[in-house]
Amino acid sequence: xxxxxxxxxxxxxxxxxxxxxxxxxxxxxxxxxxxxxxxxxxxxxxxxxxxxxxxxxxxxxxxxxxxxxxxxxxxxxxxxxxxxxxxxxxxxxxxxxxxxxxxxxxxxxxxxxxxxxxxxxxxxxxxxxxxxxxxxxxxxxxxxxxxxxxxxxxxxxxxxxxxxxxxxxxxxxxxxxxxxxxxxxxxxxxxxxxxxxxxxxxxxxxxxxxxxxxxxxxxxxxxxxxxxxxxxxxxxxxxxxxxxxxxxxxxxxxxxxxxxxxxxxxxxxxxxxxxxxxxxxxxxxxxxxxxxxxxxxxxxxxxxxxxxxxxxxxxxxxxxxxxxxxxxxxxxxxxxxxxxxxxxxxxxxxxxxxxxxxxxxxxxxxxxxxxxxxxxxxxxxxxxxxxxxxxxxxxxxxxxxxxxxxxxxxxxxxxxxxxxxxxxxxxxxxxxxxxxxxxxxxxxxxxxxxxxxxxxxxxxxxxxxxxxxxxxxxxx
Ligand code: 5AD
Ligand code: SF4
Numbered sequence: 001x002x003x004x005x006x007x008x009x010x011x012x013x014x015x016x017x018x019x020x021x022x023x024x025x026x027x028x029x030x031x032x033x034x035x036x037x038x039x040x041x042x043x044x045x046x047x048x049x050x051x052x053x054x055x056x057x058x059x060x061x062x063x064x065x066x067x068x069x070x071x072x073x074x075x076x077x078x079x080x081x082x083x084x085x086x087x088x089x090x091x092x093x094x095x096x097x098x099x100x101x102x103x104x105x106x107x108x109x110x111x112x113x114x115x116x117x118x119x120x121x122x123x124x125x126x127x128x129x130x131x132x133x134x135x136x137x138x139x140x141x142x143x144x145x146x147x148x149x150x151x152x153x154x155x156x157x158x159x160x161x162x163x164x165x166x167x168x169x170x171x172x173x174x175x176x177x178x179x180x181x182x183x184x185x186x187x188x189x190x191x192x193x194x195x196x197x198x199x200x201x202x203x204x205x206x207x208x209x210x211x212x213x214x215x216x217x218x219x220x221x222x223x224x225x226x227x228x229x230x231x232x233x234x235x236x237x238x239x240x241x242x243x244x245x246x247x248x249x250x251x252x253x254x255x256x257x258x259x260x261x262x263x264x265x266x267x268x269x270x271x272x273x274x275x276x277x278x279x280x281x282x283x284x285x286x287x288x289x290x291x292x293x294x295x296x297x298x299x300x301x302x303x304x305x306x307x308x309x310x311x312x313x314x315x316x317x318x319x320x321x322x323x324x325x326x327x328x329x330x331x332x333x334x335x336x337x338x339x340x341x342x343x344x345x346x347x348x349x350x351x352x353x354x355x356x357x358x359x360x361x362x363x364x365x366x367x368x369x370x371x372x373x374x375x376x377x378x379x380x381x382x383x384x385x386x387x388x389x390x391x392x393x394x395x396x397x398x399x400x401x402x403x404x405x406x407x408x409x410x411x412x413x414x415x416x417x418x419x420x421x422x423x424x425x426x427x428x429x430x431x432x433x434x435x436x437x438x439x440x441x442x443x444x445x446x447x448x449x450x451x452x453x454x455x456x457x458x459x460x461x462x463x464x465x466x467x468x469x470x471x472x473x474x475x476x
Pocket of ligand 1: 192367
């Protein structure tokens with residue numbers, strides 16, 4: 001641990017905090033991936049027994065946590081401009097006699113550590129993603145001076161993170177995230193994740209089943225299993241054997257009331273045969289797969305250290321489609337990786353055309369200090385990256401629109417998650433992760449019902465209710 005004060009002073013801090021009474025307000029702002037969104041909920045859960053209630057109003061927060069993302073430069077830099085604004089709020093509150101604690105969590109905390117305190121003195125606590133179970137203790141320490149906690153502790157944070165109260169789960173809705181795996185051993189040359197989140201680790205199967213059961217008992221109907229490399233999951237089961245993702249999905253599918261299972265994010269090299277097969281044999285496993293390929297050029301893939309070529313990816317997609325022909329595919333792409341030529345970029349467009357994606361995420365290559373990509377000297381100029389990004393966006397927008405348009409006229413089960421945009425509407429998702437707005441009663445929220453898709457807009461489908469197909473209880 002790299003806290004800046006001693007253990008004796010920590011004890012004094014514990015005593016002082018015990019004299020405090022009354023509930024306090026917590027504001028968490030989360031950036032980046034779904035794993036950060038999940039972590040934000042777990043941080044709120046660990047702080048609830050400490051007297052913190054969440055608020056959506058930062059000005060009334062006694063504790064502000066910025067849960068940061070380091071994946072691209074822009075995400076990292078946003079933290080410092082945000083901290084400047086929060087410092088102003090802290091000063092205003094201090095003038096009114098109220099204390100504010102500012103904590104920086106997430107991957108920027110892990111990567112930058114003390115540097116954050118140097119750049120923004122108003123920060124009280126910097127805490128890395130592996131230490132969230134120690135938040136209460138670290139907050140007490142921070143009363144005595146700034147604390148930086150970015151070690152990878154030997155104990156598993158998940159063993160110590162409090163379960164959410166039932167009301168908390170209910171308030172978070174029908175669809176929940178559940179982290180089952182963290183870290184990455186792949187070392188793609190552009191990526192900071194292996195450095196910020198550390199080596200690949202999988203949670204034990206029984207812990208995951210317990211958490212999933214708890215969520216479903218509180219009304220959750222869809223669970224998205226999360227991991228930086230989720231399909232590399234290899235958790236220990238009750239008998240001490242190693243269980244892969246397909247085995248875990250099979251176990252989860254026995255939980256009564258759990259209608260839908262998803263997982264993200266996957267690496268092509270970890271798509272095991274039994275997982276591909278599970279897309280045919282497990283009805284709860286949704287026909288949607290986010291499988292980043294990053295580039296359509298074999299030279300670029302090699303320079304990225306992806307350890308697969310375009311042919312491997314295309315063959316893999318063919319095998320997946322053979323098991324589950326209707327599967328919707330999604331991918332991440334990076335444009336302007338160092339040395340990327342026009343022909344290599346064109347190869348990416350060709351791959352996209354050949355595969356046909358339901359949705360895509362694309363990013364301009366962003367130099368990340370400490371990664372091998374940052375050492376390459378043939379960086380692509382910003383204007384070339386922007387121009388390529390625009391072309392890629394045009395192609396993928398057209399694919400997404402065509403994909404959504406092909407849903408019109410079909411009848412499919414929709415899991416309703418919340419009220420819709422307009423009064424009398426409810427909103428949900430198709431199995432293919434498309435948002436749908438339907439005229440229907442609020443009591444259907446938390447259930448699946450058959451919907452005929454009648455139209456599309458930029459971000460959503462529209463539909464009308466056919467007969468209900470699930471007798472699951474109403475809104476949780
Ligand atoms: N620059 C741009 N995009 C990146 N990603 C990861 N690192 C970088 C980087 N340095 C993208 C990849 C990954 C997604 C989560 O973020 O496409 O799949
Ligand atoms: Fe980063 Fe590659 Fe690991 Fe994904 S597989 S987290 S892109 S290093």
